Amino acid sequence: MKNNLADTICALATPAGTGAIAIIRISGPEAFTVIQQVFETAKGRKIDFENIKSHTLHFGILTNKETIIDEVLISVFKKPHSYTTEDTVEISCHGSVYIQQQVLELLYGLGARPAQAGEFTMRAFLNGRMDLSQAEAVADLIATQDANVHRIAMQQLRGGFSNEIKKLREALIHFASLIELELDFAEEDVEFANRKELKKLVSGLQFTVSGLLDSFKYGNVLKNGIPVVITGKPNAGKSTLLNTLLNEDRAIVSEIAGTTRDVIEDELVLEGYRFRFADTAGLRKSEDVIEQMGVERTLQHMTNAAVIIYMSDATTFDKETYEADLEAIINNIDFSVQHLLKVMNKTDQVDVKKLQLEGKLADDVIYISAKSKTGIELLKDALLNKINATSTGSETLVINARHAVALQKANEELLNLMDGITNKVTSDLLAFHIRQSLYHLSEITGDIYTDDLLENIFSKFCIGK
Numbered sequence: 001m002k003n004n005l006a007d008t009i010c011a012l013a014t015p016a017g018t019g020a021i022a023i024i025r026i027s028g029p030e031a032f033t034v035i036q037q038v039f040e041t042a043k044g045r046k047i048d049f050e051n052i053k054s055h056t057l058h059f060g061i062l063t064n065k066e067t068i069i070d071e072v073l074i075s076v077f078k079k080p081h082s083y084t085t086e087d088t089v090e091i092s093c094h095g096s097v098y099i100q101q102q103v104l105e106l107l108y109g110l111g112a113r114p115a116q117a118g119e120f121t122m123r124a125f126l127n128g129r130m131d132l133s134q135a136e137a138v139a140d141l142i143a144t145q146d147a148n149v150h151r152i153a154m155q156q157l158r159g160g161f162s163n164e165i166k167k168l169r170e171a172l173i174h175f176a177s178l179i180e181l182e183l184d185f186a187e188e189d190v191e192f193a194n195r196k197e198l199k200k201l202v203s204g205l206q207f208t209v210s211g212l213l214d215s216f217k218y219g220n221v222l223k224n225g226i227p228v229v230i231t232g233k234p235n236a237g238k239s240t241l242l243n244t245l246l247n248e249d250r251a252i253v254s255e256i257a258g259t260t261r262d263v264i265e266d267e268l269v270l271e272g273y274r275f276r277f278a279d280t281a282g283l284r285k286s287e288d289v290i291e292q293m294g295v296e297r298t299l300q301h302m303t304n305a306a307v308i309i310y311m312s313d314a315t316t317f318d319k320e321t322y323e324a325d326l327e328a329i330i331n332n333i334d335f336s337v338q339h340l341l342k343v344m345n346k347t348d349q350v351d352v353k354k355l356q357l358e359g360k361l362a363d364d365v366i367y368i369s370a371k372s373k374t375g376i377e378l379l380k381d382a383l384l385n386k387i388n389a390t391s392t393g394s395e396t397l398v399i400n401a402r403h404a405v406a407l408q409k410a411n412e413e414l415l416n417l418m419d420g421i422t423n424k425v426t427s428d429l430l431a432f433h434i435r436q437s438l439y440h441l442s443e444i445t446g447d448i449y450t451d452d453l454l455e456n457i458f459s460k461f462c463i464g465k
């Protein structure tokens with residue numbers, strides 16, 4: 001990835017295609033020189049962009065030699081008061097693809113080069129306007145499809161997460177300074193830093209880091225959509241339930257999804273949570289090879305699911321097989337991160353009260369009829385309750401896998417550090433673990449970065465962001 005800040009870059013910032021208006025951004029040292037050459041006001045005056053106020057709007061025409069390309073509105077942002085902190089111009093033109101192309105080619109001809117994916121945001125990072133985790137929040141914010149991820153990404157963009165990391169780093173730096181003082185006096189075998197105090201400090205840091213790490217389990221699920229698996233015997237009514245769930249809210253789902261994808265068949269947004277549904281075969285061991293493969297697939301789906309809905313059929317209910325199936329499912333659930341919801345379907349066909357009294361139905365299940373759509377609200381409430389129970393309640397949630405990996409590494413170093421203090425290792429070894437831990441925290445905020453890392457992060461952005 002080129003990241004030469006001396007270049008002036010430009011790109012379409014609105015989606016490719018026809019729209020009412022399109023916005024084309026120019027950023028860099030020559031942004032004003034470039035626009036100056038091709039823009040004049042409605043009254044035919046040239047504007048001295050270098051010497052006008054920042055954050056002003058100018059209406060006029062863009063011309064290529066004698067040809068008028070469009071009537072446009074120019075927004076002016078002077079450094080450092082722009083997204084990239086550089087001189088920036090935004091051209092709002094009519095949103096035809098032809099006009100967009102003409103404007104871009106005009107700008108290329110004047111020496112502005114096409115921006116790469118994420119290059120504006122990368123400049124904002126390189127110029128110190130935001131740290132790396134904030135830049136990543138920009139991508140999450142653009143991709144957001146539901147209220148929860150929106151809230152978390154917004155909080156991260158506004159520096160909430162960065163502040164947590166900053167506090168951790170400060171504590172470690174303080175710690176390092178105490179230990180490094182001892183290094184100066186290594187010959188004399190003195191201990192400036194009270195070991196008991198140090199342990200307290202490290203365990204406080206461990207507590208915060210593992211809390212953040214834990215939040216990733218939940219945050220990751222929220223960000224990618226909460227995976228829900230519906231399992232049960234063939235014909236229990238799993239597909240019918242899926243259809244019932246999706247059809248009811250399809251209007252809402254497709255309205256949100258329509259902007260990003262063509263069809264979404266298995267996603268449902270409930271109270272700001274995005275659920276991803278899949279139905280699968282049952283779980284019991286079978287001699288049949290094909291069925292065996294189905295079981296394997298179910299197991300795989302189940303491992304990745306946050307919620308498992310086990311559906312049984314009230315019309316063919318048999319307690320013994322039900323309990324055997326349930327046991328097989330329970331044996332494959334990690335209850336520390338997964339939830340189980342038991343559902344009894346086709347209750348429109350049986351007398352639930354009577355069967356209950358006779359002890360012929362299962363306990364602790366939600367009674368529904370997928371076909372006649374009864375009990376569906378109860379099921380949705382139960383689903384939401386399970387997810388709300390997982391919520392850490394903390395404002396800061398880690399939703400980025402890269403951050404989770406770095407936190408994991410920092411955590412390992414904190415563990416080494418704690419062990420080191422307990423085992424009375426030398427101060428230089430303690431200092432080493434502190435530096436390592438600091439290094440991994442710094443990777444999150446981008447206080448330490450490599451070009452490959454930036455490439456990796458920003459290449460996933462849209463062009464024009």
Ligand code: GDP
Pocket residue numbers: 232233234235236237238239240241279345346347348349368369370371372
């Ligand atoms: P799956 O194999 O578990 O996906 O089951 P399906 O959803 O294909 O349903 C199997 C059969 O049960 C179909 O004929 C459905 O119409 C029927 N069915 C599903 N849910 C209900 C229900 O709540 N009541 C009744 N009476 N029939 C249902």
